[in-house]
Amino acid sequence: ADYSFKFQSSDPSGVKNFEIKQQWAERVERMSGGRVEIEILPVGSVVSHTETLDAIEMGILDGHISVTGYFSGKDPAFGLIGNTVGAWSSPDQLIDYIYYGGGYELMNELYEPYGVKFVGGGATGLEAFVSKKPLDGVDDLKGLKLRAPEGLVQSVFAAAGASPVNLPGSEVFTGLSKGVIDAADYTVFSTNHSAGMHEVAPHPVYPGFHSLPLLEVVMNLEEWNELPEDIQAILTVSARDFANDISTQLAMADVDAVKEAQANPDITIHNWSDAERKEFRAIARTQWEAYAEQSPNAQKVYDSVTAFLESQGLL
Amino acid sequence: MTESHPPESLSEIDSERASNALDRGIVWLGQKLSLVFALVAVVSCYEIARRYLFDDPTIWVHETATFLGGALFILGGLYALATDRHVRVVLVYDAVSDKARTALRIVHHLFGLAFSGMMLFASWTMARKAVLAPWGDIRFETSGSAWNPPFPAYIKVLILVAFVVMTVQFILHLVRDIRLLRKA
Amino acid sequence: MFELSSIGIAWGSLLMLALMIGLLLTGMQLAFVTGFVALVFALGWFGPNALGIVSSRLYSFIGSYVFLAVPMFVLMAALLDHSGIARDLFDAMSRLGRKLRGGVAIQTLVVAVILASMSGVIGGETVLLGILALPQMLRLGYDRRLAIGTTCAGGALGTMLPPSIVLIIYGLTANVSIGELFKGAFLPALILALLYMGYVLTRAHLNPSMAPLPSDQADEDDTPAPNFFKALFFPVLSVMVVLGSIYTGVASVTEASALGVLGIALSTLIRGELNYAMIRKACITTLRTCGMIIWIGIGATALVGVYNLMGGIEFVRDTVFAVSGGHGLATILFMMLILLVLGMFLDWVGVALLTMPIFVPIVKELGYDPIWFGVVFCMNMQVSFLSPPFGPAAFYLKSVAPKDISLGEIFRSLLPFIGLQLVALALLIAFPQLALWWQ
Ligand code: NA
Ligand code: NA
Numbered sequence: 001a002d003y004s005f006k007f008q009s010s011d012p013s014g015v016k017n018f019e020i021k022q023q024w025a026e027r028v029e030r031m032s033g034g035r036v037e038i039e040i041l042p043v044g045s046v047v048s049h050t051e052t053l054d055a056i057e058m059g060i061l062d063g064h065i066s067v068t069g070y071f072s073g074k075d076p077a078f079g080l081i082g083n084t085v086g087a088w089s090s091p092d093q094l095i096d097y098i099y100y101g102g103g104y105e106l107m108n109e110l111y112e113p114y115g116v117k118f119v120g121g122g123a124t125g126l127e128a129f130v131s132k133k134p135l136d137g138v139d140d141l142k143g144l145k146l147r148a149p150e151g152l153v154q155s156v157f158a159a160a161g162a163s164p165v166n167l168p169g170s171e172v173f174t175g176l177s178k179g180v181i182d183a184a185d186y187t188v189f190s191t192n193h194s195a196g197m198h199e200v201a202p203h204p205v206y207p208g209f210h211s212l213p214l215l216e217v218v219m220n221l222e223e224w225n226e227l228p229e230d231i232q233a234i235l236t237v238s239a240r241d242f243a244n245d246i247s248t249q250l251a252m253a254d255v256d257a258v259k260e261a262q263a264n265p266d267i268t269i270h271n272w273s274d275a276e277r278k279e280f281r282a283i284a285r286t287q288w289e290a291y292a293e294q295s296p297n298a299q300k301v302y303d304s305v306t307a308f309l310e311s312q313g314l315l
Numbered sequence: 316m317t318e319s320h321p322p323e324s325l326s327e328i329d330s331e332r333a334s335n336a337l338d339r340g341i342v343w344l345g346q347k348l349s350l351v352f353a354l355v356a357v358v359s360c361y362e363i364a365r366r367y368l369f370d371d372p373t374i375w376v377h378e379t380a381t382f383l384g385g386a387l388f389i390l391g392g393l394y395a396l397a398t399d400r401h402v403r404v405v406l407v408y409d410a411v412s413d414k415a416r417t418a419l420r421i422v423h424h425l426f427g428l429a430f431s432g433m434m435l436f437a438s439w440t441m442a443r444k445a446v447l448a449p450w451g452d453i454r455f456e457t458s459g460s461a462w463n464p465p466f467p468a469y470i471k472v473l474i475l476v477a478f479v480v481m482t483v484q485f486i487l488h489l490v491r492d493i494r495l496l497r498k499a
Numbered sequence: 500m501f502e503l504s505s506i507g508i509a510w511g512s513l514l515m516l517a518l519m520i521g522l523l524l525t526g527m528q529l530a531f532v533t534g535f536v537a538l539v540f541a542l543g544w545f546g547p548n549a550l551g552i553v554s555s556r557l558y559s560f561i562g563s564y565v566f567l568a569v570p571m572f573v574l575m576a577a578l579l580d581h582s583g584i585a586r587d588l589f590d591a592m593s594r595l596g597r598k599l600r601g602g603v604a605i606q607t608l609v610v611a612v613i614l615a616s617m618s619g620v621i622g623g624e625t626v627l628l629g630i631l632a633l634p635q636m637l638r639l640g641y642d643r644r645l646a647i648g649t650t651c652a653g654g655a656l657g658t659m660l661p662p663s664i665v666l667i668i669y670g671l672t673a674n675v676s677i678g679e680l681f682k683g684a685f686l687p688a689l690i691l692a693l694l695y696m697g698y699v700l701t702r703a704h705l706n707p708s709m710a711p712l713p714s715d716q717a718d719e720d721d722t723p724a725p726n727f728f729k730a731l732f733f734p735v736l737s738v739m740v741v742l743g744s745i746y747t748g749v750a751s752v753t754e755a756s757a758l759g760v761l762g763i764a765l766s767t768l769i770r771g772e773l774n775y776a777m778i779r780k781a782c783i784t785t786l787r788t789c790g791m792i793i794w795i796g797i798g799a800t801a802l803v804g805v806y807n808l809m810g811g812i813e814f815v816r817d818t819v820f821a822v823s824g825g826h827g828l829a830t831i832l833f834m835m836l837i838l839l840v841l842g843m844f845l846d847w848v849g850v851a852l853l854t855m856p857i858f859v860p861i862v863k864e865l866g867y868d869p870i871w872f873g874v875v876f877c878m879n880m881q882v883s884f885l886s887p888p889f890g891p892a893a894f895y896l897k898s899v900a901p902k903d904i905s906l907g908e909i910f911r912s913l914l915p916f917i918g919l920q921l922v923a924l925a926l927l928i929a930f931p932q933l934a935l936w937w938q
Contacts, residue, residue: 006808013856014674042672042856045807046552048559050459050467054444055555058548060808072459073467075448079459113449145372150459158461163372166460170667171564173677180754196676329783346779349786352570353778359571359757377564380753384570385561391790392530392797401528402791402894404906408526416526423527430535433542437554471558 001029001037003227005062005219008052010070013042015191017124020249021065024217024242031234040065050150056220057115063219068107068121069151077110077297079151083213084305086156086284091123091247093314094212098122099240101308107216110297117224119235121216122243124188125250129205130197131183132176134268137276138283147172147184152291153211156284157185176201185211188250190257202267206258209277217242329398335487338397341480345394351387355380374462382466389470389477396484417496424489431481438475445471503543508814515540515806516844523888530791533798537805544809552808553801560800561793564753565664571756572623573788575763576630577781582767589635601703601710603639604649605696607632611653612692615660622792623756625654625895630784633900642709643904644912645702647896651909652695652916655884655892658847658877659688665880668851669873673859676870683874683934687927691881694919736762784899791898795891796846803849816857827865831928834858835879842883846891850883851876867931874934875927882920885913 007025011017018040025038047055052064053071072079081103088094097103098121107118135141142161148154154164167175167184175181177200186192189206198204217239224232261267272280292302309315329346333339362376395401408419445456445468455465506514515536522532534553541549560566579585589603596602607628614624628650636646658665661681670677703710740762767773815837823830834854841850855876862872884892887910897906927933 012672012674014672014859016674039813041807041812042852045812045852045856046804047555051555051559054441055551057444058440058551060545060549060552060555069459073457073463075454115449143370143372145366154459154461158374163374164461165374165377166458167377167564170664170671173667173670177678178755191674194674194676195670196678199676199678329787345786346783349782350779352574352782352785353760355567356571356574356757356760359754360761363754363758380567381562381564384567387570387786388561388566388789388793391786391788392794393790394786395530395790395794396528398787400787400791400898401530402795402897402906403526403528404523404888405526406907407524409905419525422525423531426522426527426535427531430531430538433538433550434534434554434557436547437538437550438557440551441554441558467558467562470562474554474558 002035003223003231004037004039005223006039006041006046007063007065007217007219008041008043008046008055008061009064010043010049010066010215016250016253017187017191017246018042020242020246024065024238024245027241028234028238031238032231036231036234038063053114053116056218059220059222061220062223063119063217065215065217067124067149068214068216069149069153072151075110075297076291076294077301080288080291080298081107081110081214081301081305082151083149083153083211084288084301085153085211086281086288087305087309087314088123088212091125091212091243091251093312094214095122095243095247096312097305097308098214098243101311102304103308106300106304109300111218112221115221116218117221119217119219119224120239120243121214122240123212123247124215125247125254127185127187127208127211127213128189128192128254129183129208129210130172130176130186130192130201131203131205131270132179132201133182134203134270135183135205136270137272138279144183145181147175147181147186148211149185149213152284152287153185155287155291156210156280159287160280160283173197173200188254189261190250190253193257193261198261198264198267203270204261204267205270205272206254207271209272209280215243215246329394332398332400334491337480337483337487341390341393341397341484345390345397348387348390351383355383374460375464378458378460378462378464378466382464382470385470386473389473393477393480393484396481414496414499417492417499421489421492421496424485424492428482428485428489431478431485435475435478435482438471438478442471442475503540504545504809508810511540511544511809512806512811512814515802519844520888529889529894530794530798533795533802535798537798537801540809541805544805549805549808552804556801556804557797560797566622566793566796568753568756569623569626569792570785570789571753571760572627573630573785574781575756575759576627577784578760578763578767578777580630581777581780581784582763582770582772584763584766584770584772585631585635589632589639593639597712600707600712601699602712603632603636604641604645604699604703604710607636607649608653608692608696608699611656612660612689614654615656615658615688622796622891622895624657625651625892626788626792626899628654629896629899633896637901640711642702642706643908645699645709647900647904647909647912648916649695649699651885651892651896651913652919653692654895655881656688656692658880658884659684659691661685663877665847665851665877666873668848669855669876672851672855673869673873675873679870680873680877682937683870684877686933686936687874687878687923690926690933691878691920691923694923695916698915698919736766788898792895795894796848799846799849799889803845803852806849807852811853812856815853819857819861827867830861830865831867834862835875835924835928838876838879839882839886842879843886844889845883846889847880847883850880868935871927871931871934875924878920878924878927882917882924885917885920887913 009018009021021040025040028036028038043049050070052066055061068078069082111118144162146162146164147167148157148164157164172184172186288302292299330342333342358376359380362373366372448454455468457463457465519536537553541552592606593603596606633650666680667677670680823833863869893909
């Protein structure tokens with residue numbers, strides 16, 4: 001291969017997300033006639049999930065397929081665009097924004113100073129919420145101790161009266177079973193289910209109301225600039241396909257897992273009413289503005305996302 | 316208590332094991348700051364109380380406790396170096412003559428110096444990224460949580476400081492043992 | 500500049516091992532050996548920017564919430580030790596077990612199992628037993644090697660019983676139920692503990708001088724009977740608080756251990772022993788011990804990051820396929836060999852990061868139960884904690900053991916216990932039902 005790259009994933013190797021990422025890498029190799037070889041490394045294999053951006057800038061990793069919100073400690077803009085809680089009701093809307101609503105250009109503008117190229121992105125899928133306590137609406141969130149990843153989603157839960165904490169993914173299971181947390185924003189329903197989360201927290205909320213994180217494919221900007229145009233195009237187009245591929249595959253896996261959970265008398269799936277979902281979104285939107293004030297880039301994200309939502313009649 | 320410990324207090328032994336002013340300073344500071352471990356225990360219990368007695372969990376205890384623990388782990392490494400307590404495989408080390416052991420120690424200091432020198436370079440880059448935005452403004456990297464404290468920046472700067480200190484420690488130990496070898 | 504990467508991953512792996520063993524043998528501090536090797540390979544293989552892997556992993560490692568349980572356990576142990584509680588406790592235990600030769604070692608193992616069911620961080624447990632049980636067994640005249648082996652092997656049990664960080668990481672990597680892994684590991688963990696106990700009793704029976712009874716000591720009649728209430732009430736209460744808070748779901752392991760610290764501190768207050776000097780001493784012990792333990796971990800985690808980037812994951816995968824040729828049992832046995840060898844040189848996080856992504860899909864494809872393999876993996880990690888030259892449990896014990904106990908003596912003491920672990924491992928492979936009977 002003329003180019004061989006190492007991309008670190010935000011998932012461990014056994015889960016479906018990781019497989020889908022590997023399938024993308026294989027497609028890139030075939031489409032490029034073997035000129036590009038990408039190895040997908042499991043989460044934490046070279047550096048931890050919050051440090052991949054620095055590692056790409058330094059040329060340690062060539063790229064990552066990870067969640068933008070992990071970098072909100074560097075700039076709140078990443079927190080806001082990484083999971084604009086309350087903005088998107090399906091992965092498709094986020095994908096539309098990224099590719100046709102100005103998101104792509106904005107992401108590249110945000111990452112350029114870090115020496116990083118935003119190749120493409122979409123959503124992992126509609127997240128589900130893991131909970132030990134029955135949650136049927138916003139009022140049930142009061143005093144709820146929950147795990148949420150870095151970024152806007154934490155502030156939104158705090159504004160809704162819950163107490164969010166940062167816990168690494170490996171701590172979620174014990175945290176739930178030991179009562180350190182009552183609930184967790186972890187990942188999609190199917191993955192939560194096979195990791196046994198619903199055995200210790202039998203009140204999942206599905207479809208999730210809370211979160212739709214931006215999943216991104218990025219790589220080192222210098223390396224990107226040295227690539228011939230056809231390979232750049234292969235990467236861009238295949239990343240756009242990957243965005244649809246992952247949300248579709250996961251949504252279908254969710255359907256199977258939901259059936260399995262429904263058949264289990266110990267698990268109760270909670271589905272929020274439209275009124276409750278609307279109320280949560282209203283709380284979320286108050287936080288967008290608070291976040292936008294935290295940095296000039298966050299303001300740019302706010303302006304861009306709200307302009308898109310307005311143009312589509314989604315606000 | 317008794318047989319399992321020598322009569323003098325452990326802290327005195329540690330300060331005796333420090334061979335220069337810097338090491339003694341680290342021991343002094345370490346002994347003062349080690350009390351923060353007790354503080355970590357207290358705030359963790361406070362969190363449990365808030366959660367169960369008042370149904371009002373905090374958003375700051377987890378992050379604060381982890382930050383304090385991390386800072387002390389770093390300091391603990393310097394402390395163990397200052398008091399020569401890092402674990403060694405002494406199969407050969409204990410079997411050779413005093414002079415050869417001093418020579419071995421000089422080799423260790425040289426490798427140690429290479430270690431801390433390389434770490435100094437690496438942690439300088441890391442700390443710079445944590446304190447400066449790519450466009451040059453000062454902005455401390457934060458945890459990204461709802462509370463959002465700048466602990467990542469603090470820890471990364473602390474790591475840099477630790478390797479500055481460690482480099483000097485290795486140089487001082489090197490000078491000490493070279494002198495010792497000359498005398499022998 | 501010379502490109503180290505031109506030698507290829509196979510020679511690179513060997514060179515890495517050779518450099519590590521060579522430096523270890525000179526007596527260089529472990530924490531710096533692994534870190535130094537990681538840096539040399541990062542620099543030589545990739546160039547100066549890759550040095551950032553090591554600083555980045557150092558940062559992530561010390562900022563991990565789970566490790567906070569380690570200082571809390573050490574602090575608890577140091578408080579028990581610096582007050583009179585530990586001594587009273589073991590005197591009382593020795594009395595209670597005075598009819599049974601080897602009784603105190605058995606009781607130590609029972610305590611170890613209880614600790615193991617509370618926490619899943621071996622550093623804390625080994626250090627706790629090393630501070631509490633080891634000096635007391637030595638004081639009571641137990642054979643040194645038997646006492647050291649019991650302490651170390653017992654302290655390592657933590658990851659066999661829930662909560663266990665090894666099983667959690669396995670569950671997340673393999674995407675199998677963590678709860679089922681916990682169920683699966685339960686019986687094998689008990690078998691392992693029973694093997695240890697059987698060994699202690701047999702040795703003590705064959706050679707009574709290895710485990711003297713209190714009645715063997717001439718001055719037995721002179722010592723007043725210990726005050727059982729005073730000796731046992733508070734420590735037992737504290738243990739109950741810790742255990743209770745974990746099992747009723749009140750607190751995480753880290754928080755429960757903090758609760759334990761408070762409980763012990765209150766016990767010393769009630770006994771009239773609490774003072775500033777004691778707290779200060781206990782805190783200093785904690786700082787010193789954590790400095791040693793955590794820094795060994797830092798070097799090891801750095802090494803793994805660099806090795807993974809060098810292509811370690813692919814290298815191991817190719818080796819497995821090349822050697823076993825896809826034959827079921829042969830593949831499993833070869834994997835065991837790899838795990839045992841890697842366990843000699845890396846800490847378990849490294850082994851897990853390196854091998855799980857490769858092994859789990861193969862195991863599933865061959866039709867084996869991934870839950871069973873998780874338990875097998877966990878048993879392998881038990882061996883890795885004890886096996887020289889890189890045996891974390893031995894290092895942890897060394898960091899608190901009496902000065903005259905050398906690392907060499909610790910490793911020699913551990914050999915029979917490693918043998919017992921291999922017996923348990925063989926049983927588990929021969930009879931997978933041991934991990935799957937509840938299904
Ligand atoms: Na455990
Ligand atoms: Na080992």
